[in-house]
Amino acid sequence: MKDKIVDGMQVFARAIIVPVLFLPIVGIIIALSSILSNPTIVGSHNSLIYLGKFIASGLWPIMNNLSIVFCVGIAMGMAKEKKAEAALVALFSFLVFLGANNQWLSATGKLVHYKVVSDLYGTGQTVLFGFQVIDMGVFLGMILGITVALVHNKFCNKEFPGAFSFYGNTKFVFIVLVPILLILSIIFSYVWPVIAMGITALTTFINVSGYVGVFLYGFLNRVLIPTGLHHLIWTPFSYSNIGGELAVNGKTYFGAYNIFLAQLSDPSIKVFDPSAKYLQYGMVKVFGLIGVSLAFYKTAKKKNKTKLKAILFPAAATSFLVGITEPLEFTFLFVAPFLWIIHSVLDGIFEAIVVFLGVRTYGAGGIIDFLAYNLPAGIGRTKWPIYIAVGLVELVVYYFVFKFVIEKFNLKTPGREDDEVKLYTKKDYKDKKSKDSKQVGENEKDDLAATIVEALGGKENIETVDNCFSRLRVKITDLDKLDEPTLKITGASGVIKNGNNVQVIYGPKVNSVRNKVDKYLANN
Numbered sequence: 001m002k003d004k005i006v007d008g009m010q011v012f013a014r015a016i017i018v019p020v021l022f023l024p025i026v027g028i029i030i031a032l033s034s035i036l037s038n039p040t041i042v043g044s045h046n047s048l049i050y051l052g053k054f055i056a057s058g059l060w061p062i063m064n065n066l067s068i069v070f071c072v073g074i075a076m077g078m079a080k081e082k083k084a085e086a087a088l089v090a091l092f093s094f095l096v097f098l099g100a101n102n103q104w105l106s107a108t109g110k111l112v113h114y115k116v117v118s119d120l121y122g123t124g125q126t127v128l129f130g131f132q133v134i135d136m137g138v139f140l141g142m143i144l145g146i147t148v149a150l151v152h153n154k155f156c157n158k159e160f161p162g163a164f165s166f167y168g169n170t171k172f173v174f175i176v177l178v179p180i181l182l183i184l185s186i187i188f189s190y191v192w193p194v195i196a197m198g199i200t201a202l203t204t205f206i207n208v209s210g211y212v213g214v215f216l217y218g219f220l221n222r223v224l225i226p227t228g229l230h231h232l233i234w235t236p237f238s239y240s241n242i243g244g245e246l247a248v249n250g251k252t253y254f255g256a257y258n259i260f261l262a263q264l265s266d267p268s269i270k271v272f273d274p275s276a277k278y279l280q281y282g283m284v285k286v287f288g289l290i291g292v293s294l295a296f297y298k299t300a301k302k303k304n305k306t307k308l309k310a311i312l313f314p315a316a317a318t319s320f321l322v323g324i325t326e327p328l329e330f331t332f333l334f335v336a337p338f339l340w341i342i343h344s345v346l347d348g349i350f351e352a353i354v355v356f357l358g359v360r361t362y363g364a365g366g367i368i369d370f371l372a373y374n375l376p377a378g379i380g381r382t383k384w385p386i387y388i389a390v391g392l393v394e395l396v397v398y399y400f401v402f403k404f405v406i407e408k409f410n411l412k413t414p415g416r417e418d419d420e421v422k423l424y425t426k427k428d429y430k431d432k433k434s435k436d437s438k439q440v441g442e443n444e445k446d447d448l449a450a451t452i453v454e455a456l457g458g459k460e461n462i463e464t465v466d467n468c469f470s471r472l473r474v475k476i477t478d479l480d481k482l483d484e485p486t487l488k489i490t491g492a493s494g495v496i497k498n499g500n501n502v503q504v505i506y507g508p509k510v511n512s513v514r515n516k517v518d519k520y521l522a523n524n
Helices: 002-020 023-036 046-064 066-078 083-107 138-155 162-167 170-209 211-223 231-239 256-264 283-299 302-322 337-356 366-377 384-409 426-436 444-455 484-489 507-523
Strands: 125-128 131-134 245-248 251-254 462-467 471-476 494-498 501-505
Touching: 002 066, 002 138, 002 231, 002 462, 002 501, 023 046, 023 256, 023 366, 046 066, 066 083, 066 138, 083 131, 083 138, 083 170, 131 170, 138 170, 162 170, 170 211, 211 231, 211 337, 231 256, 245 256, 251 256, 256 366, 283 302, 283 337, 283 366, 283 384, 302 366, 302 507, 337 384, 366 384, 444 484, 444 507, 462 507, 471 507, 484 494
Parallel strands: none
Antiparallel strands: 125 131, 245 251, 462 471, 471 501, 494 501
16 A cells, blocks of 8 residues: 555656646746846836836746646646647646536535635635636646546546447546536535645644744755655645745735745835745755765775766756756765765755745756846845855855765765776767667667667556656566666666656756657657
8 A cells, every 4th residue: 555655646746747847947037027127127118127027927827827737737747648638638627627616606605706806815716717716726736637647547548339439538538527527626615625724734834833844845855855756845835825825916826936936026026025935945956966076076085086077077067057966966875875864954954044044045946047036036135145155155064064974984975985986988888789789779869768768678668758857757567677787878877766666867868868768669
């Protein structure tokens, strides 16, 4: 039962990343548009201010309707096949729920009367696409997305004979979903208010816990990375009322990320609301892991230092620039897990410190994201120079703590192994193929995909393929067929196994790898 629960959480965590991958792009464009719409920056140039507001107006509908984004994205991400059709059915399902729930609230006299939408705040109801419905926030999209995916995976290949053949496959999925959606629209009218009370209690606990709550967030967000379940920590904080709620210009925004963008887009807000917790500081990505890299290099054996540079410096740069930490973190996770606990504790501590100092920044995507989001906001609103100062302190602390622990306990971190540091080059990769007499593909790209697929046990051993920011996430049938050494030859910096779910760490190039694997599986 435990394995099934963990496996289900893995599948959901893998699927929720599908829509989330697009949201930073939306956020960055909104952040940059705030420069044009800020009169303190562009002066009284009305045309520039209008242009900034015009650009932001095209992006805000996405952030304001994350429920349907998650519904479609999760359904598509969890679907094992026919993903495009699963997404379309998810869209239909979302609209069915809205219409049915609105009608049920009206028929039972539960519909709250209002003059403007803002009057509904605190009533437990909201307006989505013109329908007044129970206010479930992004959780509605998540629940419906999961429901659609489960039904889709079970019935998407169901066929009927004769004249009824038209109603088979994904059309039958929708047929099955309709009564389920109608029932859910009734159930949630009564159940969700109780659940909402629980969410409010959790939010209240986090708020009254103050810096302890922030520490726990930072700690869990790092310590759960090996399981891939850290997405279940930061996602609700970023996009639901668990991460805070704030009214800006008469409209209420939920989640740390949305609140940050809302205040950023309003130049009249001179000081960001201190009650909103912007919990994805990402400071460890920009500063902490540089300290880790320096500690690894300092404590490495002299004969290994030259080769170690080729591993550490690109990995540290990737973390610093774009916030992808796995290539570096996984270089020590399995050889020195004790350091992983220290790493998670330090991250929680420094996140709590910046909250204590009143910093209100966003930097989850590394220094590039940090500059794009926080410079337009200005020093007064985010206090980003304090973030930089604390980050430099974090770098030093990480360096000395890691150096001390590594030397004190003689941990076999990179460069301190008994064997010489081994770097796999393109020549090693080709030699490996030649040795095994693998004649596949017509070019190097096909060869890479073929080698990855073979290392995963072959096409018949692969059930699903997805990816997040840095990992190729694969569900396989037989774990015994997994060939980890060959996966590392293809450029993977680590392999995580949890049941039949395998995560192969490729870093920023994971999208390219995923595309090659998908094409190979489709053509072979």
